[in-house]
Amino acid sequence: MGPTMHDVARVAGVSVKTVSNVVNEYQHVKAGTRSRVLAAIDELGYRPNLTARGLRSGRTGVIRLAVPDIRQNYFAELADEIIRAADRRGLGVLVQQTGGDRERELEILAGRSLQMTDGLLFSPERLGQEDRDLLDVPFPLVLLGERIFGGPTDHVTMHNISSASAAVQHLVEVGRRRIAVLGAHPDGRETLRSSDLRVRGYRQALDAAGIPYDPDLVRVTAPWHRENGAHAMRLLLRAGVEFDAVFALNDTLALGALRALGEAGVAVPEDVAVIGFDNIDEAHFAVPSLSSVDPGRAKIAGIAVDLLVERIEEKGERRPPRRIKPDFGIVRRESTGFPQPRDVRLDDSSGTALS
Amino acid sequence: MGPTMHDVARVAGVSVKTVSNVVNEYQHVKAGTRSRVLAAIDELGYRPNLTARGLRSGRTGVIRLAVPDIRQNYFAELADEIIRAADRRGLGVLVQQTGGDRERELEILAGRSLQMTDGLLFSPERLGQEDRDLLDVPFPLVLLGERIFGGPTDHVTMHNISSASAAVQHLVEVGRRRIAVLGAHPDGRETLRSSDLRVRGYRQALDAAGIPYDPDLVRVTAPWHRENGAHAMRLLLRAGVEFDAVFALNDTLALGALRALGEAGVAVPEDVAVIGFDNIDEAHFAVPSLSSVDPGRAKIAGIAVDLLVERIEEKGERRPPRRIKPDFGIVRRESTGFPQPRDVRLDDSSGTALS
DNA sequence: GACTCGGTTTACAACGTTGTATATTCTCGT
DNA sequence: ACGAGAATATACAACGTTGTAAACCGAGTC
Structure with a gap:
C-alpha cells in the first residue's frame, strides 16, 4: 500500500484536511502551505486512494458496459x-459479457455481480419486451439496442425501420426488384426485435416501389454469425429462387453471404x-467492399454516456425516461x-429524434 | 443509496458484525440468527457496498486491461x-485504450489515471526496450506482447521465432520457395519487436530448407492494418518480383493481401x-479461409490473469519475474x-424461408 | 486596544465494511 | 452442579478520504 494523506500531512507538517484541500485544489490555501504539501506529495509519491474517495463521495468514476460478445465487430x-x-x-x-445467455443478462440487471460502479450501459440480447419491468433497477441504467421498448429507463436505439x-x-435505385433478406427471425409474429423492425422496413420499401412481397x-437466419450468413446464402442459391439482390440484416451475415456467392x-x-x-470497419475492406447502413455508432455511444452521466448526477426528482435515435446513413x-x-448521409427525420 | 448493514442489523435485531458474518458465510452463526438476518436482507434488498469492502480489504476485485485498440480483432x-x-x-x-499513443502508454504506467484496481495487464505498442525501467511500478503488473524483454515484471509472450x-x-512443405513477407518494420537493425522476431523465424526456416534469402x-508494412496489407500486396505485384507464397506477419495484413490478390x-x-x-476468428471465414499461426490466445489470457492474481495476493517477499510462452500451432x-x-453451428430452422 | 471579518487551518465525524478483542451463551464431562 | 472449552454474539476501531463546524490568524476599523 502506498503512502496516505496522513503520511503527507506528517512530512509537510500540516493537517490531513489541508492535504486534502491542496489535492482538491481548494481556493483558500496559502501559497507557502500549498507548495510545502506539494513537495511532500512529490517526495513520497503520494496518490489519492480512489476507493476511499469513492466511499466518501458515493461515486466510483467507473461505469459498466454489458454486451453479448466483445468479439463481434459491432460490439467491439x-x-x-x-x-x-x-x-x-x-x-x-x-x-462485462453476457455471451447471449439469458441467465447472465438477468444477473447483470440484478447487480448481483460487480456493483462498484456508478451505472450501467446495457445491450441485452436475450431479454425481451416481457422483461420490461426488470429494468426498474435501483441504479442508473441506460439501455442500448432494440429488444425492449417503453421501459422505465433511458434508451438509445436506432432508426431500424x-x-x-x-x-x-438503395437496392431498388440500382435497378433490383428481387431482393432477398438474410437474418429474419423464426418467430412469425412481428415483434420489436431489430430483425423484425428491419424486415418491416424492407416491406415498406417494397410497397413504396410497387414490388410484390415474396x-x-x-430467409430465417439466427444467430447473426458469418457462417450462418454463408449457410443461408448457399441454401437460397440451392433453392432455385430467383433473386438479384440481398439485404443482410447485419454486416456479418452479409460478409458470410459474400463468401458463399464467391464460392458459387x-x-x-x-x-x-x-x-x-x-457499417463495421471491415465492410470497407471486404472483397468486394460492402455497402451498408451506418447507424451512427459514435453518436449512440456519446449520447448513451451522456444520458448515464445525467442519471448518475441526478439529485432528487427523476426526470421521465428518454428515447433517442441518432441519424443514420447509407454507405455506398x-x-x-x-x-x-x-458516404452519403440520409435522414428521414431531421436531427436527433427525441421521444 | 441502498440500505446498509446497519439497516439490516436493526431489522434483524442483531449487531452489524453479525450481519457481516452472515454475509461472509462465517461458520459460527446459529441457524436461527442466520435466517433472521437473511430475511432482513431479503426484505430490504440489501447489497454489500463493494467500495467500503474494498477500502477495508485493500482489494477492489477489478483489474485493468490496457490495449492499443479494442477494435483490432486480435485485441478484441x-x-x-x-x-x-x-x-x-x-x-x-x-x-483502457492507448490508441497506440506513447503518451497514453506512459500515463497508463504512471497510474495517473484510474487506479481503483488491483493490478494491470498491459500490452504496449509504442514503448520499447529502452523503457524497460518504467515497468518498475508500485502496483501488480503483467506485461503482454513482445516489445520489452527482461523487465522487472511477469511477462506473457509467444514463441515468435x-x-x-x-x-x-509449412509453406515450404506445400512446395513454395519464393516466399514473400508482409509486415516487416522499417528499422534495419534487428530488435526485439514481434515483427523482427518473426522475420528472424522466417530466415531460420529458409536456412533450414536451403532457400536463399532475397x-x-x-516488405516493410506498418502499421498492421488491413489496408496496408492490401497496399503492400499491390506494390509487390507491381514490383515484378516473382513469388509463390506470402507470410503475413499478422492475419489482418493477410486479409488485406487476400483482397489485393483477388483484385489482381x-x-x-x-x-x-x-x-x-x-488465428483470429475471421481467418476461418475469409475467402479463401486463411491458414495461420495459432499463438494460444486462450492460454495467454488465462496465464496472464493467473500471474496477476498471484502478484496481487503476494505477501512480503516478491518472487523473481517470470516469462511464459504458451504452445503454438499451425492452422491449415x-x-x-x-x-x-x-463445421457450421446453427439454429434448427436457420437458413430456411420465412413462410 | 478591543472588535470584526475574511482568509486559513484544524479536529472530528462519517462513508460502510470487517478484524480484533472481548463478552456472553451453550455443551459436556466429571 | 461446576468449570472448561467451544460456539455465538458484540463493541470498537480502523481502512483513507472529505464535509462540517469551529478555531485560529492577520489586517483593517472605530
Whole structure:
C-alpha cells in the first residue's frame, strides 16, 4: 500500500484536511502551505486512494458496459466508442459479457455481480419486451439496442425501420426488384426485435416501389454469425429462387453471404447486389467492399454516456425516461455497384429524434 | 443509496458484525440468527457496498486491461479471453485504450489515471526496450506482447521465432520457395519487436530448407492494418518480383493481401499460398479461409490473469519475474491448399424461408 | 486596544465494511 | 452442579478520504 494523506500531512507538517484541500485544489490555501504539501506529495509519491474517495463521495468514476460478445465487430466498435466517450468525461469502463445467455443478462440487471460502479450501459440480447419491468433497477441504467421498448429507463436505439427501408430503396435505385433478406427471425409474429423492425422496413420499401412481397425471399437466419450468413446464402442459391439482390440484416451475415456467392461463382454486384447493416470497419475492406447502413455508432455511444452521466448526477426528482435515435446513413460501396466508396448521409427525420 | 448493514442489523435485531458474518458465510452463526438476518436482507434488498469492502480489504476485485485498440480483432479476442478468465476468478475488467499513443502508454504506467484496481495487464505498442525501467511500478503488473524483454515484471509472450519459422516451414512443405513477407518494420537493425522476431523465424526456416534469402521479398508494412496489407500486396505485384507464397506477419495484413490478390486475379492458393499469424476468428471465414499461426490466445489470457492474481495476493517477499510462452500451432486452411471442413453451428430452422 | 471579518487551518465525524478483542451463551464431562 | 472449552454474539476501531463546524490568524476599523 502506498503512502496516505496522513503520511503527507506528517512530512509537510500540516493537517490531513489541508492535504486534502491542496489535492482538491481548494481556493483558500496559502501559497507557502500549498507548495510545502506539494513537495511532500512529490517526495513520497503520494496518490489519492480512489476507493476511499469513492466511499466518501458515493461515486466510483467507473461505469459498466454489458454486451453479448466483445468479439463481434459491432460490439467491439461500440465498446471502443463508449470507452472514448467515457474517458473524455473522466470515467473508466468495466466491460462485462453476457455471451447471449439469458441467465447472465438477468444477473447483470440484478447487480448481483460487480456493483462498484456508478451505472450501467446495457445491450441485452436475450431479454425481451416481457422483461420490461426488470429494468426498474435501483441504479442508473441506460439501455442500448432494440429488444425492449417503453421501459422505465433511458434508451438509445436506432432508426431500424426507416434505415432498413432506405437500404432496400438503395437496392431498388440500382435497378433490383428481387431482393432477398438474410437474418429474419423464426418467430412469425412481428415483434420489436431489430430483425423484425428491419424486415418491416424492407416491406415498406417494397410497397413504396410497387414490388410484390415474396416470402420465399425472406430467409430465417439466427444467430447473426458469418457462417450462418454463408449457410443461408448457399441454401437460397440451392433453392432455385430467383433473386438479384440481398439485404443482410447485419454486416456479418452479409460478409458470410459474400463468401458463399464467391464460392458459387456469382458476381457481386453484377449478378447480385448486396447491402448490409451496421457499417463495421471491415465492410470497407471486404472483397468486394460492402455497402451498408451506418447507424451512427459514435453518436449512440456519446449520447448513451451522456444520458448515464445525467442519471448518475441526478439529485432528487427523476426526470421521465428518454428515447433517442441518432441519424443514420447509407454507405455506398462496391457490393451495390459504387467503385469509389462514397458516404452519403440520409435522414428521414431531421436531427436527433427525441421521444 | 441502498440500505446498509446497519439497516439490516436493526431489522434483524442483531449487531452489524453479525450481519457481516452472515454475509461472509462465517461458520459460527446459529441457524436461527442466520435466517433472521437473511430475511432482513431479503426484505430490504440489501447489497454489500463493494467500495467500503474494498477500502477495508485493500482489494477492489477489478483489474485493468490496457490495449492499443479494442477494435483490432486480435485485441478484441484477447480481451474476450481475459474477461472470461477474470470472471472465473470473480474479477471485473476495466478496459483502457492507448490508441497506440506513447503518451497514453506512459500515463497508463504512471497510474495517473484510474487506479481503483488491483493490478494491470498491459500490452504496449509504442514503448520499447529502452523503457524497460518504467515497468518498475508500485502496483501488480503483467506485461503482454513482445516489445520489452527482461523487465522487472511477469511477462506473457509467444514463441515468435519458432512459430514464424513453423509457418514458413509449412509453406515450404506445400512446395513454395519464393516466399514473400508482409509486415516487416522499417528499422534495419534487428530488435526485439514481434515483427523482427518473426522475420528472424522466417530466415531460420529458409536456412533450414536451403532457400536463399532475397531482401526484395521482405516488405516493410506498418502499421498492421488491413489496408496496408492490401497496399503492400499491390506494390509487390507491381514490383515484378516473382513469388509463390506470402507470410503475413499478422492475419489482418493477410486479409488485406487476400483482397489485393483477388483484385489482381491471382489465384489463392494455386498461384500464391498465404499464411497469417494470430488465428483470429475471421481467418476461418475469409475467402479463401486463411491458414495461420495459432499463438494460444486462450492460454495467454488465462496465464496472464493467473500471474496477476498471484502478484496481487503476494505477501512480503516478491518472487523473481517470470516469462511464459504458451504452445503454438499451425492452422491449415484453404489459403495454403487445405480445404476447410464445413463445421457450421446453427439454429434448427436457420437458413430456411420465412413462410 | 478591543472588535470584526475574511482568509486559513484544524479536529472530528462519517462513508460502510470487517478484524480484533472481548463478552456472553451453550455443551459436556466429571 | 461446576468449570472448561467451544460456539455465538458484540463493541470498537480502523481502512483513507472529505464535509462540517469551529478555531485560529492577520489586517483593517472605530
